[in-house]
Amino acid sequence: MLPEGGTEMDNVSIVFFQEDGIDAPILIEGLPGIGHVGKLVADHLIDELGGELVAEIYSLHFPPQVVIDGEGIARLVCNEIYRCEKDGKAILFLVGDFQSTSPEGHYILAESYLDIAEELGVQRIYALGGYGVGHLVEDPRILSAVNMEHLRPEVEAAGGSFENVGTGGAIVGASGLLLGLGEVRGIEGICLMGETSGYIVDPRSADSLLGVLSSLLGIEVDHTFLQERAEDMEQAIETIREAEEAKAREELNYIG
Amino acid sequence: MLPEGGTEMDNVSIVFFQEDGIDAPILIEGLPGIGHVGKLVADHLIDELGGELVAEIYSLHFPPQVVIDGEGIARLVCNEIYRCEKDGKAILFLVGDFQSTSPEGHYILAESYLDIAEELGVQRIYALGGYGVGHLVEDPRILSAVNMEHLRPEVEAAGGSFENVGTGGAIVGASGLLLGLGEVRGIEGICLMGETSGYIVDPRSADSLLGVLSSLLGIEVDHTFLQERAEDMEQAIETIREAEEAKAREELNYIG
């Protein structure tokens, strides 16, 4: 909830639910984007590691709407910061409903995210996303970018690919700006993008991304949930494909 | 009219026509939206209960235009606050020409509406609207959302439905933000949305919504006007349907 008593909404409002002991050296961003790959991974990790809600971020750069939860309660769209601890390692997560509605808003929000990161002692940001290729991908690579040269070997060792390099690629929105504006503040930034068709929510790509990410983090995470969702999705696609083939055969018989 | 003598328009300008004795615990929002369901209900209530104009709201977030009234007088587009008293109960209404032209403007205007609400002692807001379903609805349900959990039983008792819950629904614009931003200020918010096709102005849906609303308000309101308009509308649709069927039969005869 927003701070009570305020009479005007600022560009960005941040509400902390805890003040002490919430520092962490790592921030993982998984906001909505292509194939919801980053969001799937971040939400899965928060579930698996038992994340605790640390802060909510409201902004007039988000769409002007509320979402209705399973109880019929409307709540303002927002982004959220969660915090987890695993094997003595503390990790923050940036997740939420939407990215900005405008180009300027993307910059303003990214600076707010980095303000929070600095306040909480973050030294490295993992920005997660999808990399749309326009066709189904059987074995998705995790295409990567970094904001400081010394980070590349570590990413490659963990299975991240730099094969996209040299194609004039760009990273649009929060993931890109966290790297670009983060570098200015001396915060390391690693962007991991799971190859995905761009047409569907893609848990298979998320599963691959989780592999590289957990290797980089040095933590073990159960993949079962993402793998089951990926199998469900693949089963559904297969069923549709078979139905279409059956229909095509039928039409051929009819003609013949 | 706007405050005289001003040399620059603020984001939002509010002009009060009365200062004293205009408090009320209830605000009903019926701004233009899907099927104009909320607007029909609010305008009808203001007529029936004899509302008095309390304030006008101007903003550069509204479309840059004037509307021409029946006498050829142009007046700037605005939203208005009316006040009614019925059976010792005081009610404020928020109605008007338009909602914001931009996402940011929606937030800025909603905060202004809430500033007025707080100033006038409002403790509960009813946000009225339509819920577009893409086809004609014979017996429109009144789908509902609340901004505090304790409000739901009351809404259900009055005939509001929560069957939309769990579908990931959203409420966009003023209605949504009054709930979301109102909650921050401790103002109860109930959104009532009459099912409607989304293609026509829908007095039938408004009539159903009025039933639930007047039950929640605990006041009796005459429905005649809305019901007559609904019958006129249904008669007009029936006439079109018959004409189309007659035309279709004729064409069949011609072919046959």
Next chain:
Amino acid sequence: MLPEGGTEMDNVSIVFFQEDGIDAPILIEGLPGIGHVGKLVADHLIDELGGELVAEIYSLHFPPQVVIDGEGIARLVCNEIYRCEKDGKAILFLVGDFQSTSPEGHYILAESYLDIAEELGVQRIYALGGYGVGHLVEDPRILSAVNMEHLRPEVEAAGGSFENVGTGGAIVGASGLLLGLGEVRGIEGICLMGETSGYIVDPRSADSLLGVLSSLLGIEVDHTFLQERAEDMEQAIETIREAEEAKAREELNYIG
């Protein structure tokens, strides 16, 4: 030209070329719009009455461009204030290249225009424009709106029509806002809109509008230029029509 030495552009910059003796009780607005009807009338009047450039208005709410004049000199797009005197009557004109690129900009610019109007003692604004009807109009009416009730009889006596009243009409952009926001400052506003197809620049409609306007102003103005342009335009349309008919006949012969 903009004030020299400034290091940052304000929302709106106004540059006066004269300071003294430039007051006038009347402002005529003829900015670009439907059929360029208002612009044609205002530009014609400035020519006929020998207007003098009084001020230029620059704004980041105009399109970000320069226009190239007949000598190859680029100049920033702007609006301009001209001043004329005829039979002891002083009149200001607001003309120019463009209206605002955004809804908010329309409001901000209109307030700036009214600031100038107040400073120069303007008591009445004539806002000129076109009224698009979607088909060629032989004898265009001058549809009208006013911002104060007492102005209507005068407009009707001069030949202005209020037959558009009651259709829920709106006036968008500078013309509308000068009436709406002007009323707040106690400045009389009369909007005259020449019926026009909306597809072509329409000197015929402008010629009709000039008739009503000069009657309201109580000044005689030569119409020759607008009438000649109207005849040229009608001749061109007639030539196109004949060519199309000839082509249609030819095709019939070919088929027959």
Next chain:
Amino acid sequence: MLPEGGTEMDNVSIVFFQEDGIDAPILIEGLPGIGHVGKLVADHLIDELGGELVAEIYSLHFPPQVVIDGEGIARLVCNEIYRCEKDGKAILFLVGDFQSTSPEGHYILAESYLDIAEELGVQRIYALGGYGVGHLVEDPRILSAVNMEHLRPEVEAAGGSFENVGTGGAIVGASGLLLGLGEVRGIEGICLMGETSGYIVDPRSADSLLGVLSSLLGIEVDHTFLQERAEDMEQAIETIREAEEAKAREELNYIG
């Protein structure tokens, strides 16, 4: 990189890498635009003359993204100022990734560019661009505009054409505003636009533009790189044309 430690991004952030001895009387603007003609010329000159990076310009009016370089390093999109010296003549260059995403941003950025120009003692700006004509151009003219009358003879003597004059032309974006807003500050502005189809990146048009520009600058520049790229492009187009003709002939044979 942006100034470290800042917690909020300004509209425009300028980072200087050198402070002393970077003045120059000439600024050449070659931002992305039609056919990338201006960009090709400016980038070529920086290469040939050995330009040194003097400043970077960041802004929330640029697209919210990073670009990935050949090493996989992401960097925030920006514009850049380079400085060259040749035959004792110092020249500044304004080049970069993007122009503004909004009309207002174009004005704000152009004023920032002019602030830098004034600070560095610039007395003349060459704004380079393409002039789209919708078809391939064999021998592209360099169409021109100036912001002060006395500049025209010099441009004509160097081979710049003013044949576009009198067609109501406009120059949109940074090139136009540098002339229009530059004039206000007493900075001479010359816009050179190479004719180009508008469909392809056009090194042939850039090569022609370089001829006029180097004559105006009074410096010799090697054209080899641009000419080779132009020949490669023309070869590629010729190959496509031949393939299409061969295909057309084949189809004719098949039919015949």
